[in-house]
Amino acid sequence: MHSITISLFVSLIAATLRLSTPIIFAALGGVISERSGVVNIGLEGIMIAGAFFAVLGSYLTQNAWVGILFAILAGMGIALIHAVLSINLRADQTISGVSINIFSAALMSFLLFKIFAREGQTDGVTQLSYPKEFFKSIPFIGNLLAELNWFVFIAFILAILLHLMLYYTPLGLRIRSVGEHPKAADTLGINVYKIRYLCVLLSGAFAGLGGASLSLGATNLFREGMVSGKGFIALAAMIFGNWKPFGALAASLLFGFAEAFRIVAQGFGWKVPDEVYYSFPYVLTMLMLAGFVGKTTPPAADGIPYTKGER
Amino acid sequence: MEKVIEMRGITKIFPGIIANDNVNFELRKGEIHVLLGENGAGKTTLMNILYGLYQPDKGEIYVNGKKVDIKGPSDAIALGIGMVHQHFMLVHNFTVAENIILGSEPKVGLKIDYKKAVNDVKELADKYGFKVDPNSIIEDITVGQQQKVEILKALYRGAEILILDEPTAVLTPQEIEELGQILKNLVKEGKSIILITHKLKEVMNMSDRVTIIRRGKIIDTVNTKDVDMDTLAEMMVGRKVNLVVQKDPPKVGDVVLKIENLEALDHRKLPKLKGVNLEVRAGEILGIAGVDGNGQTELVEVITGLRKATGGKVILNGQDITNKTPKEIIEAGISNIPEDRHKHGLVLKFSLIENAVLGQHDKEPFSKGILMNYNKIREYAKKLIDDFDVRTPSEEVHAGALSGGNQQKFIAAREITKDPYLLIATQPTRGLDVGAIEYIHKRLVEERDKGKAVLLVSLELDEVMALSDRIAVMYDGKIVGILDADKTNEMELGILMAGGTLKKEGEHDKQ
Numbered sequence: 001m002h003s004i005t006i007s008l009f010v011s012l013i014a015a016t017l018r019l020s021t022p023i024i025f026a027a028l029g030g031v032i033s034e035r036s037g038v039v040n041i042g043l044e045g046i047m048i049a050g051a052f053f054a055v056l057g058s059y060l061t062q063n064a065w066v067g068i069l070f071a072i073l074a075g076m077g078i079a080l081i082h083a084v085l086s087i088n089l090r091a092d093q094t095i096s097g098v099s100i101n102i103f104s105a106a107l108m109s110f111l112l113f114k115i116f117a118r119e120g121q122t123d124g125v126t127q128l129s130y131p132k133e134f135f136k137s138i139p140f141i142g143n144l145l146a147e148l149n150w151f152v153f154i155a156f157i158l159a160i161l162l163h164l165m166l167y168y169t170p171l172g173l174r175i176r177s178v179g180e181h182p183k184a185a186d187t188l189g190i191n192v193y194k195i196r197y198l199c200v201l202l203s204g205a206f207a208g209l210g211g212a213s214l215s216l217g218a219t220n221l222f223r224e225g226m227v228s229g230k231g232f233i234a235l236a237a238m239i240f241g242n243w244k245p246f247g248a249l250a251a252s253l254l255f256g257f258a259e260a261f262r263i264v265a266q267g268f269g270w271k272v273p274d275e276v277y278y279s280f281p282y283v284l285t286m287l288m289l290a291g292f293v294g295k296t297t298p299p300a301a302d303g304i305p306y307t308k309g310e311r
Numbered sequence: 312m313e314k315v316i317e318m319r320g321i322t323k324i325f326p327g328i329i330a331n332d333n334v335n336f337e338l339r340k341g342e343i344h345v346l347l348g349e350n351g352a353g354k355t356t357l358m359n360i361l362y363g364l365y366q367p368d369k370g371e372i373y374v375n376g377k378k379v380d381i382k383g384p385s386d387a388i389a390l391g392i393g394m395v396h397q398h399f400m401l402v403h404n405f406t407v408a409e410n411i412i413l414g415s416e417p418k419v420g421l422k423i424d425y426k427k428a429v430n431d432v433k434e435l436a437d438k439y440g441f442k443v444d445p446n447s448i449i450e451d452i453t454v455g456q457q458q459k460v461e462i463l464k465a466l467y468r469g470a471e472i473l474i475l476d477e478p479t480a481v482l483t484p485q486e487i488e489e490l491g492q493i494l495k496n497l498v499k500e501g502k503s504i505i506l507i508t509h510k511l512k513e514v515m516n517m518s519d520r521v522t523i524i525r526r527g528k529i530i531d532t533v534n535t536k537d538v539d540m541d542t543l544a545e546m547m548v549g550r551k552v553n554l555v556v557q558k559d560p561p562k563v564g565d566v567v568l569k570i571e572n573l574e575a576l577d578h579r580k581l582p583k584l585k586g587v588n589l590e591v592r593a594g595e596i597l598g599i600a601g602v603d604g605n606g607q608t609e610l611v612e613v614i615t616g617l618r619k620a621t622g623g624k625v626i627l628n629g630q631d632i633t634n635k636t637p638k639e640i641i642e643a644g645i646s647n648i649p650e651d652r653h654k655h656g657l658v659l660k661f662s663l664i665e666n667a668v669l670g671q672h673d674k675e676p677f678s679k680g681i682l683m684n685y686n687k688i689r690e691y692a693k694k695l696i697d698d699f700d701v702r703t704p705s706e707e708v709h710a711g712a713l714s715g716g717n718q719q720k721f722i723a724a725r726e727i728t729k730d731p732y733l734l735i736a737t738q739p740t741r742g743l744d745v746g747a748i749e750y751i752h753k754r755l756v757e758e759r760d761k762g763k764a765v766l767l768v769s770l771e772l773d774e775v776m777a778l779s780d781r782i783a784v785m786y787d788g789k790i791v792g793i794l795d796a797d798k799t800n801e802m803e804l805g806i807l808m809a810g811g812t813l814k815k816e817g818e819h820d821k822q
Contacts, residue, residue, distance in 0.1 A: 170416040170423055177402050177413050184400035187364065188414035188464075189385025300403070 007143075012264045014147030020256025021217065022047065022227075024155040025210030026234030027241065027248035028162050029203035034243055035166065036199035037179040039303040041097030042082050043207045044231025045104030049074045050211025052108040055122050055222040056115065064128040068212050075208020076201045078104055083200040087193055090305035101231070109224055121223035128216050151213035156249070158206065163245040175199060179299035182306040192306050207231065240288055242296040251288075258284040313340040314376065315472055315503050316361065316392075321370035323356055330356040331367070332527040338472065343494055343504045345514045345535075347547055348524040349744045350715070354507045355397070357524070358474050362394040363387040374472075385414075393465020397476040397507075399457050401449045407460050408432045408445035411467050435463055439496065454603065455486045462493070473497065476507045483602050484772065484805035491517050509547070510773075511540045523547055548745045556777040558756045563780075564593030567628060567764035568614070568733050574622035575613050583609045585788035586623065591733065596755065596765040598779030598796070600772055602808050606788040607768045608650060611737050614766075615647050616640040628732060641670050646731035648722055650738050650768075652715070656722040659711030663703060666710045667692035667725055699724035700750070716747030723754055734758055737768040752778060772804060786810050 026043045033040040050071040057063075057070030078100060085096040116122045128150050135145035166172035175195055177185040182192045214230070215222045233255050240254075241247025258281035265277050316338035323331040330353045338344050346354045359365045361372065363381040372379055374390045381387050387394070401410050408428045417424040417431065432445040441459045449457060458478060465473055475494075479487045494504055494517060506517060514521055515535065523530040523546045530546050544552045568591040577583035584606050591597045601607055612618035614625055616637035625633045627643050635643070649655035657666050668677045668688050676687045692706040699720045703713055710718060719739065726734065736755060740748040755778060759765050769775050775782055779796045784807035792807045803813055 168422045170418060173405075173409060173413060173416060173423060177405065180402045180404065181400065184402055184410075185413065187362070187384050187394065187396065187400045189383060189388055190414050 008264065008267070010144050011147065012260055014144055015260035015264060016253060016257040017148055017152045018218065018256075019259040020252045021149075021151045021155045022210040022213045022230050023234045023237055023252040023255055024159060024249055025151075025213060026207045026231050027237040027252045028155075028158055028245055029206030029210065030235055030238035031241070031243055031245055031248050032162060032166075032175070032199050032206065033203035034238065034302050035179045035299055036175050036196045037182060037299055037301040037304065037306070038083070038086055038196055038200050039093040039097065040079070040082060040200065040203050040207075041094055041235065042078065042100030042104070042231075043097075043203070043210075043234055044227060044229065045097075045101035046075045046078045046204050046207035047211035047214070047227045047231045048108050049078050049104050050208030051215040051226060052111065052122075052211070052222045053208070054212035054216045055125050055220075056111075058125040058127075058216060059116075059122065062126050064126050064216050067125070067216055068128075068209065071208040071212035071216075072205045073208070075204040075206070075211065077204070079200050079204020079207075082204075083197050086305060087196050087200070090307065093303050093305075105224075108222075112222065112224070122221045124220045125216075127220040149213075149217045151209075151217040154209070155213070158209075159245050159249040166245065176299070178306075179301055182301050186306075186308065192308070196306075207234075210234070236285065236288075239296055239298075243298060254284065254288070255281065312342075314338065315340045315374065316505075317373040317376075318357070318361065319371045319373070321357065321360060321367045321372075323353075323360060323365060323367050325356075329527050331360070334370070334524070334527070334529050336522055336529065337532075338503050338505055339520075340503050341498055341501055342519040343498060343506060343517055345506045345508060345518040345521045346524060347508060347511075347514055347521050347543060349509055349547060350742050351744065352524045352547075353527040354524055355476055358394065358476060358505065358507060361387065362392060362474065388468050388470075391469060391471035392474065393468060393470025393472070394474040395458065395461040395465065395476065395478060397478075397480065399461055401457055401460060403448075403450045405449060406445065407443055407447050407449065407452070407463075410449060410460055411445075411464050415468060431467070432463065435466060439463075439466070439493065441493075454481045455483075455489075458482070458490070459493075470502070472503050472505070474505045474507070477509075478506065479508065479510065479513055481603055481770070483808045484801050485809055487513070511543050511547075512773075514543060515540060525549055544745070552745055553749065556752050556756065558778075559760070561595045561759065561780045562762070563595050564762060566590050567593050568766065569626040570610075570614070570623070571626070572623035573610070573613060573620055573625065575609050575618055575620050577609060582621075583788050584613065584620075584623075587785075587788070587790055589783060589790055589793075591764040591766050593732075593764050594759060594762045595780040596759050596767055596778050598767040598769065598775035598782045599785050599790075600769070600775045600782055600804055600808060601785035603770050605785045607737070607770075607785055609788075610785070611647070611650070611735055611766075611768055614640075614735065615645060638670075641729075644732035646726035646729050646734045648719075648726050648734070648736040648739050650741075652718050652722055657710040657718060660709055663696065663701075663706045663708060663710055663713075663721060664689050664692045666721065667695050667706075669725070671729065695721065695724040695728060698728070699754070716743045719743055719747060719751060723751055727754060727758060731763065733764045733766060735766045735768070738770060739767070740769075740771070740774060772801060772808075776801070776804075784808055 026047055030040055030043055053074035054067040054071035058067030082096050082100055085091040086093045112122060113119060130149050132146045136142045138145060166176065174185060174190050178192050178195045186192050214226055237251035237255055238248045240251035262277045262280050314337050318334065318336040321331050321334040334357055336357065348354045356365060360367050363383045363386050372381060379390060411432050412428045417427045429445045436443050443456050443459050478490060482490060498504060508514065518535045520532060520534055522532040525547060570587055570589040573584050573587040575584040587610060599607055609618055613620045616635055620633050624631060627645065630643060632640050632643050653659060668691060672678060676684060678684055689706060696703060696706055701717050701720045703717060739751050755765055767778055776796060781793055782796050782799065783790045783793045784804060786808060787810065806813060
């Protein structure tokens with residue numbers, strides 16, 4: 001193979017992994033929330049908060065890891081609103097999620113203006129340091145690894161951990177039972193509300209991380225509109241992935257690939273208009289919708305508030 | 312004798328209704344104690360309090376002589392109380408073992424010890440002679456097996472006191488007998504059992520003592536051997552009850568409904584009706600007996616146009632109505648008292664006035680052109696309410712505000728008053744009190760005597776046997792036998808319902 005082809009191939013894979021990462025985080029967040037029976041359409045808004053607070057944390061302490069911690073806490077903070085609204089107050093979960101998206105985007109713009117005294121985007125902050133040179137020295141896959149960032153690894157590890165948790169631990173069994181048949185879980189002494197709170201908060205942490213991976217992983221600043229629908233793509237990935245961690249991971253990679261292909265393919269020099277490349281992710285989405293969605297099944301109690309002691 | 316449970320002065324108030332009014336109840340060690348009452352009498356509420364699902368507003372509970380405070384199911388489980396709910400509390404896509412261990416999972420390190428789980432479940436099932444595979448998925452096993460899983464769930468948690476809520480509602484007569492044996496074995500082991508039911512026959516066959524509850528109040532607790540069915544019925548309802556449906560021999564006319572090799576798929580796109588053949592004639596009640604899920608629901612849906620037939624024919628008075636729209640089918644002369652009165656019978660948030668003309672709202676005199684004639688509709692609604700003795704403050708109230716019995720009477724009124732050729736009634740008395748049941752039965756028999764064809768589908772075998780002139784047994788998407796109601800019995804029907812075949816006379820000797 002020509003070296004140019006190889007390097008194109010490597011950068012395509014690397015771009016796929018990098019672009020998938022935010023989607024993977026948020027899709028896993030969606031999986032854990034919906035597996036417990038709470039629809040979390042607010043992933044988009046939580047990602048925005050995560051992206052902003054990651055930069056803020058790094059800005060205040062010059063430490064990107066603190067930024068990540070900020071992102072997780074901010075994500076959980078916003079998710080807590082959704083949890084209270086949809087678990088305790090039994091609000092319509094779609095409406096709660098949509099309002100969180102609107103609220104979060106607006107709040108971050110406001111904070112951006114208040115704290116950084118700028119509009120549109122923040123200053124550049126300390127990024128997560130990544131030992132590019134070290135990875136480059138690894139034979140065979142070094143060139144690929146050097147193109148990534150820590151978030152990519154964290155996303156894959158989280159997918160594996162979530163899979164193990166859901167399918168091999170008592171907590172996972174309980175979470176799935178609460179999402180399928182909360183009353184059955186309740187009659188066995190499982191606290192449905194507690195499990196749902198835990199899962200929604202975790203989903204906030206995941207989506208917050210996803211936001212951080214955008215602002216601290218791909219760049220070193222927060223820009224308004226940088227999430228641009230990735231939370232919704234993550235929801236789609238969760239559905240394509242049939243509400244399973246590995247399924248969501250694979251679907252996210254497919255979306256990431258579509259994006260990466262759009263960018264990389266423009267370098268191929270094929271004689272087609274740019275619009276064709278731009279349409280690629282959407283065409284892929286439609287194909288996946290047509291091909292796979294019919295076969296997926298959401299958790300039976302997804303989106304239905306649980307009322308203890310209802311007659 | 313030793314009291315394992317004592318409930319004293321339990322009162323539970325739900326908005327608008329006192330579900331339990333100063334109730335006293337006791338359970339002795341090693342007895343099967345039936346809690347008998349009509350639907351809505353407060354049986355399940357009382358037991359849900361004992362299991363910690365509801366908190367009583369007043370009253371005290373003693374377990375083994377000690378006063379306890381049961382805040383939730385986990386407290387009840389810790390006290391050795393297990394409950395098998397009427398609607399099974401099983402996660403449909405979990406395995407048997409997963410359902411049983413849920414909430415008290417055996418562990419190795421952080422992981423669930425599935426090997427131990429499967430072994431424990433197998434051991435427990437073998438000990439009680441239950442044939443259930445721990446690795447089966449719940450939705451793949453029969454309802455009878457699911458019930459055993461529910462019982463195992465309680466036993467796995469070390470239950471000494473077992474509450475079963477209407478356990479026989481979904482079982483064939485043979486399965487009911489088997490359940491009776493299971494319960495006797497459990498009692499032999501020293502367990503104590505509370506059985507909730509409204510079926511008198513089971514009380515007589517299965518229990519040592521009976522506590523009768525009516526409108527939230529305890530009427531009496533008696534030894535089963537000191538009473539008979541009529542006495543129990545009277546105590547349960549509060550007046551003399553006629554347990555037998557009065558009817559004359561049928562005057563059978565021409566075939567009204569003819570079904571030929573009817574096939575249809577279920578919601579999972581799997582074959583559900585596999586060649587149904589059936590005839591219903593004018594002036595007869597044809598009852599369809601069968602265990603839930605053998606295609607009864609789908610059959611009615613295909614006849615009424617709610618589900619597409621994939622093969623075969625439905626013929627009404629010689630006219631092919633297969634796969635016609637519900638509207639065309641209604642106009643052809645089929646009325647339907649549907650299985651689920653809340654989903655398919657009424658629009659609960661509409662007034663009785665509007666509900667009165669559902670399905671014929673676009674016909675004169677109820678509407679003219681694009682306008683509804685509400686004066687005429689209101690008159691009609693009033694007539695339905697009067698004719699069928701529907702108890703309601705006025706015709707203006709929402710259908711959802713009526714009691715189940717009155718809702719059902721209203722639906723029956725609407726469907727019967729349409730004057731159809733064929734009246735379909737699916738589970739027409741489910742969840743109704745004895746008074747309403749008597750009334751609905753009487754009206755169905757009246758329609759038959761007027762020369763209508765009546766197709767009755769019911770999971771209550773007693774109801775099918777009491778009302779029908781002929782009984783068709785449905786099993787696995789087919790009619791496996793049609794018997795004359797006065798020449799058959801529960802045993803025969805039970806065998807057919809379970810998929811068995813009836814031996815011809817005289818073949819018994821050859822066995």
